[in-house]
Amino acid sequence: MNTRQYLTNLDRLREIYFLYDRFMAYETSVCKKRCADCCTCNVTITSLEADLLLSSLSPVEKKALDIRIIRYFPQKRFVPKMTVNTFARWCMEGRNIPEEENDPAWGHCPLLADDLCTVYDARPFGCRALMSRHLCRDKGHARIPPRVMTANNLFLQAIEHLDSQGFSGNLSDMLTWFPADEPVPPEDRFVPNEAIPVLMVPPEHRSDMAPVIQQLSTLLIPDSRP
Ligand code: SF4
């Protein structure tokens, strides 16, 4: 029997994170524990990732998270106007891409305590994808190799595709809203996810990314239950 037939979307998401870790195993960075300038209040998350994050916490950890989010809720934060797959579709359709305001100076992530992530093992992909070849603190920005940028977009597209019935938003908004009683999330804070319209892989990275695309495709094929 093919056990992969019975993977839930949460299982698939865990496997996508695992695949990303394997992909990044050969990349070098200067990132280290307690280097946390990248942990800003602007990180975004999909609803499926919020589900995985919250379901991986014990009731005590969940209570601690609720307290932190309420106490340190960022009044000014990045609220996305589009997802990565919407961006890809709009580019394909030749539509204008709206400006999005995003400033790290708006503050730290509420889940950061003493420069450590309080949900590290369950952190969303937006956090996993942050790395740099030089110290961000010295240069004021990260230096991410182009092939990692391409891979990051690919994985973001795959995660959104897996959750294409869900939505995306700022981590603080999502974790205070989810799991919510209202079936439709507030439009001013969340954007609907969508399936991949086209993969955002530049020609120079196509052969490099081919094995990753193949593995992600396997994880995105829906169950074929008997
Ligand atoms: S991305 Fe930048 S701030 Fe974040 S851990 Fe790496 S070097 Fe530090």
Ligand code: SF4
């Ligand atoms: S969830 Fe954790 S890793 Fe992500 S920004 Fe917040 S503190 Fe940093």
